[in-house]
Amino acid sequence: LLEHGGLTVSEMKEAISNAIELFNGTGRLSFAFSNHDVPRSASRQLSPLGITLDKQDALQFLLLQLETSLIGSTCIYQGEELGLSDVTDIDFDKMKDPWGINFYPEFLGRDTCRTPMVWEKDKPMGGFTSANESWLPISKSHLEKAGLDMAKNEGSIYNKFSSFLKWRKQQPAMMTANNMSSITGGPKEIIFDRISKTQILRCKFDFELVKATFEEVTHGTS
Numbered sequence: 001l002l003e004h005g006g007l008t009v010s011e012m013k014e015a016i017s018n019a020i021e022l023f024n025g026t027g028r029l030s031f032a033f034s035n036h037d038v039p040r041s042a043s044r045q046l047s048p049l050g051i052t053l054d055k056q057d058a059l060q061f062l063l064l065q066l067e068t069s070l071i072g073s074t075c076i077y078q079g080e081e082l083g084l085s086d087v088t089d090i091d092f093d094k095m096k097d098p099w100g101i102n103f104y105p106e107f108l109g110r111d112t113c114r115t116p117m118v119w120e121k122d123k124p125m126g127g128f129t130s131a132n133e134s135w136l137p138i139s140k141s142h143l144e145k146a147g148l149d150m151a152k153n154e155g156s157i158y159n160k161f162s163s164f165l166k167w168r169k170q171q172p173a174m175m176t177a178n179n180m181s182s183i184t185g186g187p188k189e190i191i192f193d194r195i196s197k198t199q200i201l202r203c204k205f206d207f208e209l210v211k212a213t214f215e216e217v218t219h220g221t222s
Contacts, residue, residue, distance in 0.1 A: 001033045001067065006041075006048035009207050013183045013190060016070065020180060024071060027178035031067045034077035040113050041077075043086035049207050057083045057157055058210040064161050065212045068168060069194065069203045071178040078117055079142070082150050083157040086112045087139040094137050115139045118146040173201040193217070 001007060001015060023029045033041040042060040045051070051059050060083040068074045090111055095101050100109020115136045119127030121143045128134060150156040168174050177196035185191035188208040194201045200218035 001031055002035060002038050004038050006044045008048045009188055009190060017183050025179050027072050029072040030075055031070050031072060032075035032077065033063050033067055034080050036114055037110055038113065040084060040086040041080065042083050051210060055210050056085065061157050061160055062205060062210055062212055065164055066190065066205050069174065071180050081158050081161050082145045082147060084142050084145055087115045088112055090137060096136060111136055115142065118142045119148050121146045121149050171199065171201055172196045173199040
């Protein structure tokens with residue numbers, strides 16, 4: 001799910017369906033929406049999905065729920081759990097990625113997703129280092145979502161995702177089996193069932209409402 005330009009709902013369905021066909025029942029795969037080589041998903045996915053900036057946090061949470069509801073393992077890139085956006089205001093003389101330096105300003109390279117992790121808004125350097133300067137500059141926009149600060153914020157993506165993962169651990173369909181149904185849903189939906197011997201859990205991801213819902217359709221069948 002790491003397409004550099006982002007994925008539409010249709011393209012997500014295709015990618016996930018291809019993975020199901022090859023790996024359903026095995027768990028021998030891993031999903032990710034972000035890593036150190038592509039723009040951050042909170043920013044990268046807005047345009048392909050037709051979602052406005054004011055719904056960026058809701059989108060990030062939805063993507064986190066989606067990738068952790070699929071079969072196999074999940075790679076959460078640092079900052080996804082905070083809803084960090086891509087950093088596009090790095091001064092040219094501060095850039096490090098040769099790719100970005102060579103193609104600036106048309107293409108900013110990979111520095112945009114590699115800036116330091118921020119921990120506390122009111123600490124020097126966001127609490128990342130005691131040095132006066134870091135390899136890449138601290139993003140001022142990221143300071144508003146510093147990790148330790150967000151952990152104290154009940155309504156933050158961090159705490160919403162933490163609660164979701166605690167709920168997920170209680171779902172046999174997600175924890176005891178690596179089986180899922182084929183993908184269904186309308187043009188703005190991704191719907192599938194996670195399936196175990198004791199539970200069928202219907203997972204619906206609505207990119208129109210930017211919201212996920214989960215419904216237990218069978219429990220205790222064996």
